[in-house]
Amino acid sequence: MKLKRSSRLVDMTHYLLTHPHELVSLTFFSERYGSAKSSISEDLVIIKESFETQGIGMLMTVPGASGGVKFLPFIKRETAEQFLSTLITKLSSKDRLLPGGYLYMTDILGDPLTVNEIGRLIASAFFHQSIDVIMTMETKGIPLAYATASQLNVPVIIVRRSSKVTEGSTVSINYVSGSSKRIQSMVLPRRGLQSGAKVLVIDDFMKAGGTMKGMENLINEFDAELVGCAVLVETKEVSPKLVNDYLSLLKLNEIDDSGEIAVGIGNYFNYFKEAHHE
Incomplete structure (x- = not known):
């Protein structure tokens, strides 16, 4: 379809925003709009400047015959600080x-706008990483996993506490809950995770x-690779944790005798600095 430049810019921006981390060739856009590649290149420069100025993300150019552009979402530090x-x-x-x-936290995890922003923060910290799949434990981590997966354009796998007949054969492991010290189980379908996948x-x-450590052990059972761990809220009271390397957006620092809750920012900006080379 032949579009005016203003309409073309809107459609290209929408396409890139809804296809993050996907390599899109100039030929694709050229044929989509019936425009010359030189015009498409000029449009992409405008979009790139707009994305980076507004802190939406970066538009990476991949040279070569099979190259194109790839949209990598991220968030500005000041925006992240305000949201947290x-x-x-x-x-x-x-x-x-x-x-x-x-x-x-059920109300927060049930609010689409809030959850989507949390997903954008997590994806921003890992946007330079090669990730094949997001893993989470049922049930409250599910909205966070899908929000992050939509920013990274990867699938989600859900670890369950018991097997479902609709999922076929499964791999099951036992793990010790770090807080209650009870032995619990987690299962994942054998088809759920490919060997060598980056998780x-x-x-x-x-x-x-304990749950994070259990999922790490489960990943090892599939000969997959753990790329990173991210959590919305961690507690300060248990130290050291059973996992050595993890991102936390917030930290529950203290609950005094009157029930006052002290919540602060977690270690998020340590990962943010690394991802954005600050």
């Missing part, structure tokens, strides 16, 4: 405290890291 500050305010409310030192593990809350 808003989350801290929400999570610091007294009425969020649950028995066992957990926080009520990013995501969860909503971490105390000692």
Whole structure:
């Protein structure tokens, strides 16, 4: 279809935003709009400048006959700081405290705009990494996993506590919960993870890291590779954790005798600096 330049820019921007981490050739855009590659290249320069100025992401050019452009989403540091500050305010409310030192987060994990922004933050920290799949444990980590996966353009696999007949044969392991010290099980379909796949593990809350460690062991059973771990909230009370290397957006620092909750920013910006070469 032949479009005016303004319409072409809008459509190209939309396509790139909805196909992150996908290599798109200039030929594809040229044929899509019936325009010369030189015009497409000029359009991409405009889009690239806009993405980077607004902190939406970067448009990477891949040279060569099989090259093209690839949109890599990321977030500006100041935007990330503002968003995390808003989350801290929400999570610091007294009425969020649950028995066992957990926080009520169901409303946050059920808000699409909030969850999508969390996914963008996590994806920003790993956008230079080669990732094939996102892994999470049922159930509350699922929205975070899908939000991150949409930014990285990779599939999601869900580890369950018991096997489902609809998933065929499974691999099952036992692991020790880091906080309760109880032995629990987790299972994954044999078809769920390919050997050699690069896996990013995501969860909503971490105390000692037993669930994360269990998923790491499960990944090893499939001869896959753990690329990184990310969690929305970690607790300060259990140290050291059972996993050595993980990203946390927020940290539950303290709960005093009156029930006041002290939440702060986790180690997120250590990963952010590495990813963005700050």
